[in-house]
Amino acid sequence: IQLTQSPSSLSASVGDRVTITCRASQGISSYLAWYQQKPGEAPKLLIYAASTLQSGVPSRISGSGSVTDFTLTISSLQPEDFATYYCQQLSTYPFTFGPGTKVDIK
Amino acid sequence: QVYLVESGGGVVQPGTSLRLSCVASGFTFSSHGMTWVRQAPGKGLEWLAMIWFDGSKEYYADSVKGRFTISRDNSKSTVYLQMNSLRADDTAVYSCARHWRLGYNDYWGQGTVVTVSS
Numbered sequence: 671i672q673l674t675q676s677p678s679s680l681s682a683s684v685g686d687r688v689t690i691t692c693r694a695s696q697g698i699s700s701y702l703a704w705y706q707q708k709p710g711e712a713p714k715l716l717i718y719a720a721s722t723l724q725s726g727v728p729s730r731i732s733g734s735g736s737v738t739d740f741t742l743t744i745s746s747l748q749p750e751d752f753a754t755y756y757c758q759q760l761s762t763y764p765f766t767f768g769p770g771t772k773v774d775i776k
Numbered sequence: 777q778v779y780l781v782e783s784g785g786g787v788v789q790p791g792t793s794l795r796l797s798c799v800a801s802g803f804t805f806s807s808h809g810m811t812w813v814r815q816a817p818g819k820g821l822e823w824l825a826m827i828w829f830d831g832s833k834e835y836y837a838d839s840v841k842g843r844f845t846i847s848r849d850n851s852k853s854t855v856y857l858q859m860n861s862l863r864a865d866d867t868a869v870y871s872c873a874r875h876w877r878l879g880y881n882d883y884w885g886q887g888t889v890v891t892v893s894s
Contacts, residue, residue: 701878705821705881713884714884715880718878719878724882756820758881760879763826764837766823766837767821767822767823770820
């Protein structure tokens with residue numbers, strides 16, 4: 671299963687609403703996760719089951735979607751949110767990642 | 777506190793082999809599946825292989841199937857990645873991650889660097 675993400679990168683300001691999309695090449699129900707990765711750090715699980723917030727993740731981050739189209743939204747971008755975001759499907763092995771979306775400062 | 781510490785990386789020549797290790801602590805290792813993921817310089821995450829909690833099943837990415845083998849020793853809380861016939865495009869940071877629920881990766885190691893170069 672192939673995952674595409676859009677945009678591949680975006681520039682935004684603190685306080686902006688940011689939306690990243692992930693599209694699967696075939697239906698994956700809600701078996702989708704979102705990860706955040708900062709330079710030199712390990713990825714961090716943000717969202718699982720497409721829309722469930724992992725413990726400790728701020729509520730300004732949310733996920734939605736099902737089947738083939740998914741969205742990660744940050745309602746009010748904070749300085750610590752500048753990072754690269756990856757989606758991952760867990761419907762069928764191998765559990766593929768999307769190519770990533772880099773969010774940087776405008 | 778959960779810790780995953782990888783080791784075994786290095787600089788090797790094309791066509792050679794390397795075995796990576798990931799030692800886990802802070803949780804019941806034998807209750808969790810484990811995954812290896814890599815990230816080439818400046819590139820995204822690539823899922824490589826996973827092994828069930830008891831070692832009974834393994835799955836691989838097409839890019840490494842037949843060359844890489846994942847295994848585990850629950851008595852040592854360690855997961856391994858045996859890498860054979862290494863190629864230049866295997867150059868990357870290799871990280872292990874813990875499975876949680878359906879396979880989401882909730883804890884990750886910091887990775888070990890593998891460089892394949894002549």
